[in-house]
Amino acid sequence: MKIAFTATAPDWSALIDPRFGRAAYLMVYDEETDTLKTIDNNDIRQAEHGAGVAMAQKLFETGAQVLITGNGPGDSAMKALNKMSLQIVTGMYDISLQKAYQHYLEQNK
Amino acid sequence: MFEIVIISGKGGTGKTTVAASIAVLEKDNSVIADCDVDAANMHLLLKPDRSKKEKYFSGKTAVIHANNCTACGKCAEVCEFDAVLVKDGIYSIDPFFCEGCGYCARVCPDNAIEMLDADSGYLFESVTRIGSPMAHARLHPAADNSGKLVAEVKNRAKRMAAESAKEYIIVDGAPGIGCPVISSLAGASYVILVTEPSTAALHDLKRLVALLQKFKLKAGCLINKAELHPEMVQQIIQYLEKEKIDLLGILPFDQAFPDAIAAAKAVVETNEHMKKLMASIWENTKSKLKAV
Amino acid sequence: MDKNRTYRIAVASGKGGTGKTLVATNLADMWSVDRELLLVDLDVEEPNDALFLSVVPEPAQTQFKMIPEWNSDRCTLCDICTEVCNFNAIARMGEYIIVFEELCHSCYACSGLCPTDALPMKPRRMGELQIAKREQFYFIEGRLDIGQEQAVPMIRKVIQTVDKRQDIPDLQLFDCPPGTSCPVVNAVHTADLVILVTEPTAFGLNDLQLAVETMRSMNKEMGVVINRDGIGDDAVQRWCDASGIEVIATIPYDSQLAYAYAKGKLSWKTNSRLREALEEIIAYVSEKMKTHV
Incomplete structure (x- = not known):
């Protein structure tokens, strides 16, 4: 399974970015191959409007089934994300990707 | 690091006065971010030095290169915003009305239209007269505040707070309930709602509370200008209880506020009584903030 | 309607909360005793004028914007x-x-x-337009639905309606949204005269300066009304004098005005100092209208 994170920096020890559309990085962990892929979100962050929508499309293209983030996507982004089967875990504030992932595993045993 | 975001919905309720007062009370341990870019006033009270200035570009705007233009009129035909001007057969774009959609550039058969990054204003990093760092911005006329600009201001404030090891970021948030205010709230540790007892302000308060609940943010409310409409103050208090929003304090409708603005000071610097009131509101906020 | 005879006044302000609505509603109501006029509430995100007026509205007209489907x-x-x-x-x-x-x-x-x-582009509801009439007083308001974020399309619709209707008085007052961004630019675009409402504080002056810069770049003729005179200093007056901008009237600060406003009431009948200020505005505008071609 692929797990996506909104991240402030491109590694496991970085904090979860509370924002969705304007997150610094989108990180995708592939449990099967045990690899963490970095997607720099600089282009979308620069969008004046509709960053959430653009991010939703990008997230769709990664094929992730879980999103771990902070505030959670806004209304527009949710409308797009409803087209994919995605589990969204919100409320991960001031916590590293690593810890957020462990937390997710514990909750979903 | 705690991010305290101060918002009000309606203008004129005293949001900037409250933000500036907290910034003064916590001056050795805070960074200020003025995200109310449409009516930025914080700089009048805190006199930032604008030591670092960058141009800010946002969105696109069309420009017609006259030497390539054959005056075919296709651009004017497709423009929904009446932004294509024709004078003596010469075509040009009115930047005030161009929305930057780029339709004209795509249909121009002569490649005479270029979409340029719109020069929208400036971003500043400063040191204020009270010694604390501040991030702020200034827009050109007709340019709009946006989620992007708010994020740019906040990112600078966050970096400055990390560099100078400050505990608090005081955010003077954007007005309204649209994209800029949502961007102001992203990452907030605690939200202070500044309201006044008037029909219009209460209406806006309710829309903001709905937004805060959606993002599950912790918030408290401060009722300013209480004497304006005492019965409505009670109504607001009941509303806050129902919605589980902390009541942080009540401020009077007092000449001390305009006097402080006239003196270009925060009210906590000019009036002892207001200083006590604001200090207790701020202590209250800190205890709620850390009570998680 | 003879387009050449219409005279449009935009009431605007750099920042919110300076008394723009107070001036627009009281001015329109008082002036309508003497002559036919139209008040348009273009603050489509927060239209508050109607709270102060006793007018009977015609059925609301749904307004649409075109969205691809x-x-x-x-x-x-x-x-x-x-x-x-x-x-x-x-x-x-x-x-x-x-x-x-x-x-x-x-x-x-x-x-x-x-x-x-x-x-294909399909119409989608964005809000409502309401027209009301009471004797010589005509009123039009645009109101965006909650959740609609773009004010400009609605403002343009309302102005188009005013342009098109034949039965509308030629003296027109537009109550504009606050600020200096796109909605304001669209709202004042067709105005013959802009009245900027400000307050005599450092905040008021700062926002007035931004508003004046915007109006100048649009080549608009303008005058200033200072509201809540007495709460601050004379910096706004001095700046206007030095910049060649006429201060049309000053409204003295009066807590009774603030209370009445908070409760949604008009004050020109009971407050003589407000009435005097409004008379000055009417005299100023009437003079401008005489020279208007």
């Missing part, structure tokens, strides 16, 4: 639409094209450039 049968998923949209208002999620109404600026680019006509 995806036709899946015609679509070849070529991605031209998602690429041309500069507002991120269209996304492709696999085999679905999703249009985001609140982000769409109704520019028609995706619709017009779609090679298979798979995105």
